[in-house]
Amino acid sequence: MTSESTKVAGTVAARPRPRPMPAMRSRWRARWRxxxxxxxxxxxxxxxxxxFHYLPTLGNFLAFKDYNPFLGDSAIEAMFxxxxxxxxxxxxxxxxxxxxxxxxxxxxxxxxxLVFFFPVPIALALLLNSILSQRLRGLxxxxxxxxxFFSWVLVVTFFLMMLGGDGLFAHTLRDVGLRMPNVMSNxxxxxxxxxxxxxxxxxxxxxxxxxxxxxxxxxxxxxxxAADGAGRWxxxxxxxxxxxxxxxxxxxxxxxxxxxxVGFEQFFLQRDAVGAGAAEVLDTYVYWQGIATQNYGIGxxxxxxxxxxxxxxxLAANRVAQRFGEQGxxxx
Amino acid sequence: xxxPFQDAAANRRAFLGLAGLSALAVAGCTSTPKxxxxxxxxxxxxxxxxxFKALEVGKPDILVPPPAASGYLSYPSSLVDAITDKxxxxxxxxKVTTLNWGTVPPGLGSNKYLGSINTELGVDMDFSxxxxxxxxxxxxxxxxxxxxxxxxxAPSWNTNIPRFPDAVQTLFEDLTEYLKGDAVLKYPxxxxxxxxxxxxxxxGGKLAAVPFVNDNPFAWALFYRKDIxxxxxxxxxxxxxxxxxxxxxxxxxxxxxxxxxxxxxxVQMIFKVPGAKGGWRVEGGKIVNKIETPEFMAALEFLVxxxxxxxxxxxxxxxxxxxxxxxxxxGKIVVQQNGLGAWQSALREQLKINANYKxxxxxxxxxxxxxxxxxxxxxDPIFYTFIKKGLGKARTEEILACLNWCAAPxxxxxxxxxxxxxxxxxxxRGTDNVxxxxxxxxxxxxxxxxxxxxxxxxxxxxxDTPNYVQDYTTWTKDAVKYLEPNPWAGVRTEDPVKLSQLNxxxxxLIKDVVRGRRPLSDWPTIVADWKKNGGDEGRDFYAKALxx
Numbered sequence: 001m002t003s004e005s006t007k008v009a010g011t012v013a014a015r016p017r018p019r020p021m022p023a024m025r026s027r028w029r030a031r032w033r034x035x036x037x038x039x040x041x042x043x044x045x046x047x048x049x050x051x052f053h054y055l056p057t058l059g060n061f062l063a064f065k066d067y068n069p070f071l072g073d074s075a076i077e078a079m080f081x082x083x084x085x086x087x088x089x090x091x092x093x094x095x096x097x098x099x100x101x102x103x104x105x106x107x108x109x110x111x112x113x114l115v116f117f118f119p120v121p122i123a124l125a126l127l128l129n130s131i132l133s134q135r136l137r138g139l140x141x142x143x144x145x146x147x148x149f150f151s152w153v154l155v156v157t158f159f160l161m162m163l164g165g166d167g168l169f170a171h172t173l174r175d176v177g178l179r180m181p182n183v184m185s186n187x188x189x190x191x192x193x194x195x196x197x198x199x200x201x202x203x204x205x206x207x208x209x210x211x212x213x214x215x216x217x218x219x220x221x222x223x224x225x226a227a228d229g230a231g232r233w234x235x236x237x238x239x240x241x242x243x244x245x246x247x248x249x250x251x252x253x254x255x256x257x258x259x260x261x262v263g264f265e266q267f268f269l270q271r272d273a274v275g276a277g278a279a280e281v282l283d284t285y286v287y288w289q290g291i292a293t294q295n296y297g298i299g300x301x302x303x304x305x306x307x308x309x310x311x312x313x314x315l316a317a318n319r320v321a322q323r324f325g326e327q328g329x330x331x332x
Numbered sequence: 333x334x335x336p337f338q339d340a341a342a343n344r345r346a347f348l349g350l351a352g353l354s355a356l357a358v359a360g361c362t363s364t365p366k367x368x369x370x371x372x373x374x375x376x377x378x379x380x381x382x383x384f385k386a387l388e389v390g391k392p393d394i395l396v397p398p399p400a401a402s403g404y405l406s407y408p409s410s411l412v413d414a415i416t417d418k419x420x421x422x423x424x425x426x427k428v429t430t431l432n433w434g435t436v437p438p439g440l441g442s443n444k445y446l447g448s449i450n451t452e453l454g455v456d457m458d459f460s461x462x463x464x465x466x467x468x469x470x471x472x473x474x475x476x477x478x479x480x481x482x483x484x485x486a487p488s489w490n491t492n493i494p495r496f497p498d499a500v501q502t503l504f505e506d507l508t509e510y511l512k513g514d515a516v517l518k519y520p521x522x523x524x525x526x527x528x529x530x531x532x533x534x535x536g537g538k539l540a541a542v543p544f545v546n547d548n549p550f551a552w553a554l555f556y557r558k559d560i561x562x563x564x565x566x567x568x569x570x571x572x573x574x575x576x577x578x579x580x581x582x583x584x585x586x587x588x589x590x591x592x593x594x595x596x597x598x599v600q601m602i603f604k605v606p607g608a609k610g611g612w613r614v615e616g617g618k619i620v621n622k623i624e625t626p627e628f629m630a631a632l633e634f635l636v637x638x639x640x641x642x643x644x645x646x647x648x649x650x651x652x653x654x655x656x657x658x659x660x661x662x663g664k665i666v667v668q669q670n671g672l673g674a675w676q677s678a679l680r681e682q683l684k685i686n687a688n689y690k691x692x693x694x695x696x697x698x699x700x701x702x703x704x705x706x707x708x709x710x711x712d713p714i715f716y717t718f719i720k721k722g723l724g725k726a727r728t729e730e731i732l733a734c735l736n737w738c739a740a741p742x743x744x745x746x747x748x749x750x751x752x753x754x755x756x757x758x759x760x761r762g763t764d765n766v767x768x769x770x771x772x773x774x775x776x777x778x779x780x781x782x783x784x785x786x787x788x789x790x791x792x793x794x795x796d797t798p799n800y801v802q803d804y805t806t807w808t809k810d811a812v813k814y815l816e817p818n819p820w821a822g823v824r825t826e827d828p829v830k831l832s833q834l835n836x837x838x839x840x841l842i843k844d845v846v847r848g849r850r851p852l853s854d855w856p857t858i859v860a861d862w863k864k865n866g867g868d869e870g871r872d873f874y875a876k877a878l879x880x
Binding site: 066068069070074075085086088089091092098153156157160164165166167170171174175184185187268269270271272273274275276277280288289291292293294295296297298 | 363364365366468469472473475476477478493494495498499501502503585586588590642645646647649650651652653654664829832833835836837840843844847849
C-alpha cells in the first residue's frame, strides 16, 4: 500500500458508507457505481502511462540485440529478426570512456543542482506563503510560472542576449570601460550557468507543490505557538518545515530516481560553446552515439543502464527515508 | 537527512553488479554488434542506366566547365510549352518529404505557389519541409521507423549515414524497369540528365532514385559584405595572413561588429587540408586522414588565433541556436562561410531592405597566396529523389511523370512556373523579360518542387539581383580549376559504424582545440586516440574501397 492510496482510502472512508450487501457481486457493483467518476478521471492518465511508458519499456530487449531496423517487413518485425548478442552493446558502452565522462558530468550536475537548485523553490514558496495580499501573490505567481513554458531555445537565447559577448551586460560594461567576463562559453563555470538557467526557468513552477503542502498546515498551530511566545524563526523551524517535510522527502526521492536525467535541449544547444567535456550528459551521448549513428542497441543499453541506476537510487533513498521515520514513496 | 553509508552501500552493490556484467562480457557469453561499412564502385554499372537524349532549349551565354553551371545573361522572350499532358492521373495527394534552409512556407491550401503547380500537374503534391542543417538526424529517425512518405528527397551528403543502403533496399521502389534504356524516353526531361548523374543513383545494382544534376560542386565559398569593406577602404584577402589582418581591422565589439562566422571548414580549405569523403587523401599509396596532416595543424593554429582574439561573433560561439546568415545580412559579421546556393536569394531579399547591400565570395586563395589553391567539392548528384516501395505501377508512373514535369529546363513555361511562380501573383516581368519576384513569392517559395526536379538550376537573373550571373560565373570559372580530385570518385561508401561513431567526438575535439579549451600541443595525443578508436579501421576501409 502506498501512502498515496492510504490517503485516498481515508477520504473515501469519510463518505457515507453504502449499505452492506450480502452478495459479493452487488457490493462490487455498488462500489463501481460509487467510484466510477474517480475511475473515469484516471483513465486518461493511465492510458498515457500505458502508451508512452509501459509499451516502450517492452522495447528494452533491443539492448541485447544487434538491431537492424531494415530487416523483415516492418520495424516491429525487425526487432524480432535482429540477432541476439547478449551483453555486446553493454560491453561497447562500458568500454567507451566518453560514456563514463557523460555519466560523470550528469551525476556532477545532479549533485550540484540537488544542493543549489532543489532548495530554492522551497525558500521561494515560504516567501510567497508569507505574502498576505492575494492579488499580489497571484501576480507574482503568474510571473514566476511563465518561464516554465518557454522552450530551452528561448531560454538559452535570452541568456545569450543578456550575458553573451554581444549581449546587454557586455555592451553596458564596455561603455564604462570594463570587460565582461566570459560566461556563456566557459567550460569551468558551465555548471553554474546551466543551474542558473534551470533556476530561472523552473523555480516558479517548482513552488506549486510546496505551496499546496504549506496550505495544508493547520493555522491554529501558528496561533498557539505565537501565543506561547515563539518567534518567526521558531515557528518556521518547528511548524512549517516539519509540516512540509513529507513532501520534501518525497520529491527528493523522486529527484534521485531521475539522477541520470538532467535534460537534453539545454545541453545540446550549448554543447559547442563549452565543449563535450563539460556539456556531454547521458541523454546527449545516447543521441549522438545511439540515434544519430543508427546504433539503437547501444542507445537502448544506455537507457536500461539509466533505468536500473535510477531504480537502485530510489530504493536506497526510500529506505533511508523510512529509517528516519518518513513515509517515503512507498512502504512494504 | 540522508545516511551516507546506506547510499554508498547501495551504490557499491550497483557497481559490483556492473562489474559482474563486464566480467560476463569478457568471458565470451556475448558478441558486439556488427561493424557495417560497404562500398560499391558504380563506374561498373552501365546496363541498367537510362538512355541519354538531349533537349535543345536555349544556349547559355557564359560557358563554365562542368560540373559547374553555365550562365544565361538574357531571358528568352517566348517560352516553350514542353509538357502538354497532365501528369496526374487522379491518384490522390502525393506526400513528399523534403528539406530547405530557411523559414517554413504556408502549406497546401494556403499557398498559391503550390496550388498553381498542382493544378498544372493534375494531382496534389503536399510537402513536409525539414531544416536542412539537421536533416541527417531526422532522416535516421524516419528511415529507422519506416515512417516515410510517397516521395523522399535526400541530399547526397546525408546518404553515407549507417545502414543507408539497407534502408534503400527495404523502403524505396526499384526504378530500374521504369527508367532503364529506352524506358526513360517516356519521361523526356529525365532522359536529358547526363549519365554520371544516373550512375550516382544506383544502390545495390538497382536504379533507386532520380538524381539532381550537380551544378554546384563547391562545398563552400567565403562571402564578404562588399559594401562594408568598401566603406572601410578594405578589400578581400588573398592570403591567410591578410584574412587575419582583415579580421583584426573590421572587428569592433563596441559597435557590435565581428569579422567572422565559424569559418572552420573554409580555413581548412585555405590551408589545403584534404576534403574528399570527409577528409581522406592518397599519399604515395598510403591513405591519410586530414587530421593527421601538417596542413590541418596549420589550419588549427590559424583558427585558434582568430577564436582567441575574439574575431568570431560571440553569439555563434555561445549557442547552436544563433543564425549566422542573419548576423551577416544585418552587418554584425562581415565574412561568412556559406554555400553558393544561398547567394541569389540573400541578395534578392536583402536588396529590398537595404539598397546598398553588396556581397561577393572571395576569389579562392591558398594560405601563402600561391597560384594553386584547393577547393573542396563533389561531383555527386546534389539530391536523390526516392519513391516509396509498393505503391504500385500506376502510382509510381504517375509520380515519375510529375518528376518529369518538374525537370523541364530553363526556357520552358514549366521551368518558369516552378522557379518563379505565376506572373502577376508571384512576380512581375521587367523590360528585360526577367521575372521580378515579390514578397508573396519569398513567403511561399521554399524550393519545394525545385529540389525534387533533378534539373540543375540555370544561373540567371535580372534587375532584382544585378550583376549576379556575371559575378557567379566569374567565381565558379576560376574555382572549378582548383576542385580537389577525388580518388574515390564514383565509389559509393557507407562508413563503418566505428568510423561514423568517431565523427562527433572528433568534431568535438576539433572544437575544443580551436576554441582554446585544449592546447594545440594535445593534438598528437588526440590523433593517436583517434587511430586506436576506429580511425585505422576507417583507413583500411577506404584503402579497400579505392578503385585501382
